[in-house]
Amino acid sequence: MYYLYGITGLFLIISFFIDKKKTLKALKISIKKFIKVLPQFLNIIIIISILFIFLTDSVILKYLGKDNLFISFVTALVLGSITLMPGFIVFPLAGILVTKGISYMVLSGFTTTLMMVGIIYIPLEKSYFGIKVAIIRNIIFFIIAIIVGLITGIVYGEIF
Amino acid sequence: MKKKKLIINILLILLFTIIIGISYLIKFKTGIQIGNNTLKFSKSMFIMIPGIFILIGLFEVWVKRETVVKHLGKESGIRGYFIVMVLSGFTMGGLYVAFPVAYTLYNKGAKLSVVFTFIGAFSICRIPMTIFEASYMGIKFTIIRYVVSLPLIMISSMLLGKYLEKRNYKVMEGK
Numbered sequence: 564m565y566y567l568y569g570i571t572g573l574f575l576i577i578s579f580f581i582d583k584k585k586t587l588k589a590l591k592i593s594i595k596k597f598i599k600v601l602p603q604f605l606n607i608i609i610i611i612s613i614l615f616i617f618l619t620d621s622v623i624l625k626y627l628g629k630d631n632l633f634i635s636f637v638t639a640l641v642l643g644s645i646t647l648m649p650g651f652i653v654f655p656l657a658g659i660l661v662t663k664g665i666s667y668m669v670l671s672g673f674t675t676t677l678m679m680v681g682i683i684y685i686p687l688e689k690s691y692f693g694i695k696v697a698i699i700r701n702i703i704f705f706i707i708a709i710i711v712g713l714i715t716g717i718v719y720g721e722i723f
Numbered sequence: 724m725k726k727k728k729l730i731i732n733i734l735l736i737l738l739f740t741i742i743i744g745i746s747y748l749i750k751f752k753t754g755i756q757i758g759n760n761t762l763k764f765s766k767s768m769f770i771m772i773p774g775i776f777i778l779i780g781l782f783e784v785w786v787k788r789e790t791v792v793k794h795l796g797k798e799s800g801i802r803g804y805f806i807v808m809v810l811s812g813f814t815m816g817g818l819y820v821a822f823p824v825a826y827t828l829y830n831k832g833a834k835l836s837v838v839f840t841f842i843g844a845f846s847i848c849r850i851p852m853t854i855f856e857a858s859y860m861g862i863k864f865t866i867i868r869y870v871v872s873l874p875l876i877m878i879s880s881m882l883l884g885k886y887l888e889k890r891n892y893k894v895m896e897g898k
Contacts, residue, residue, distance in 0.1 A: 567815060571774045574781050585784045593780030596823065597772065602732045604768060604819065609739050612760035616753060647817065649767050650852040658859035667864060674856070675868060678846040681818050688818075691826040696892070699883065704843065707875045714871050715864065 603687045610683055611647050618646060620656060627665050627673060632721065636712060639669045643676030644705060647683055668716030675708040771816045779827050788832050795833035803837045804877050811844040815852070821845040835892070836884025843876030 578586045626642060629635040648656075657670045680701050681688070688697040716722040743761065746754020795803040807828075814820065821842045829838045847868060857865040 567771065567774045571777050575777060578781055578785065586781075589780035589784040590777065591780070592783050593773075593776040596779060597776045600823065602729060602736070604772070605736050606732065607819065608761055608764045608768060609736065611764055612757045615760045616756050649817065650849075650855055654852075654855045654859040661860065667860075670860070671864065671868065674860075675847070675872070678818075679843065679872075684818050684822070688822055691822045693892075696883075696887065700839065700842070703879045703883065704846070704876075707843075707872055707879065710875060711868055711871045715867050718863070718867055 600687065600690065603690060607647070607683055607687065614646060620659075623656070624660060624663060624665070627660065627669050628663065632666060632668070632716075635666070635669045636672050636716075639673035640676050640705070640708060640712070643673045643708070644680040644701075645682045646677065647681060648677055650678075653677055666716065666721045667719045668712050668721045671715035672708060672712030675711050676705065679704040679708055768817075768819065771820065775816065775820050775824070779823060782827060782831075786831060791828065792832035795828060795837045797834050799834070799837070803834065804840050804880075807833075807837055807841040808844040808848060808873065811841055812848045812850045812853075814845055815849055818842070818846060834884060835887055836880045839880035839883055840877055843880060844873065847872055847876075 575586065578589065623642070626638050627635050629638065653674055657674055660670060661667070682701065685694075685697050685701065688700070692700075713722070743754055743758040745751070746758060793799065794806055799806075811821075814824070825838045825842050825845075828841060829835065833841075853865060856868075
């Protein structure tokens with residue numbers, strides 16, 4: 564966070580000294596682009612706020628900790644695709660889940676889909692790249708997440 | 724977004740705000756919980772977004788199209804992929820940051836496959852998050868993810884880019 568604003572501030576100051584007009588133009592572009600997608604950001608925040616009252620740690624533990632590894636893995640992939648979680652929540656949670664006996668394969672599927680696939684983001688992604696590409700990209704990245712999860716399972720000796 | 728849709732959207736957001744506001748007044752537990760979540764997520768998103776959009780604005784006015792075309796465009800070859808992978812490592816935030824940045828790159832002349840590689844690499848390579856991941860899950864876990872997913876992201880992005888270019892696909896913001 565700090566380095567983002569450090570860098571942004573630095574660039575902004577340099578830019579301002581070189582060319583005031585251009586810098587103001589840049590800020591105008593920033594504001595315009597931001598306002599354009601603002602409603603979608605708010606939508607995402609609202610949806611995820613509502614979703615999160617159902618998605619407590621104990622619920623996640625229950626769904627990812629099924630006896631059948633295959634069912635847990637599929638659940639993890641789906642759960643990861645439909646929800647969003649910031650990294651600072653996901654990994655401490657995943658760390659706890661490992662100690663509770665959840666397999667690495669399941670957690671890999673969960674965290675990878677969380678990061679790479681975002682059903683909730685599709686309206687936002689659509690407004691940049693069109694609906695078709697948004698869907699294709701999510702499907703491809705979903706498949707990649709499956710492969711990552713399976714290989715994690717193999718390396719950790721959880722399957723085969 | 725179309726005007727009518729936008730108005731409906733704004734009304735829904737207002738309605739949501741009012742409901743949450745009332746929940747706080749009458750101490751409706753679920754409503755308060757949702758409200759607290761909203762504050763938490765708004766904070767984590769909006770603390771970052773202004774910075775990102777200012778950088779996008781500066782990029783738009785200062786970086787020449789030819790520079791982007793040369794390094795990330797059609798003639799950039801394999802190097803373009805590596806540039807965006809390294810670039811993505813220094814970013815932060817969720818996919819909601821990746822899309823506007825990816826779009827900006829594309830708009831300046833980066834080729835589609837490089838743009839998709841950026842989105843993919845962005846989602847897994849952010850350095851701050853990687854440190855987090857490795858410290859909670861172990862470095863082995865992180866290495867597997869990198870080694871398996873990066874080549875797959877690159878290959879699938881190339882195929883997707885080729886497919887879309889063949890079909891004369893054009894990206895349009897705000898469609």
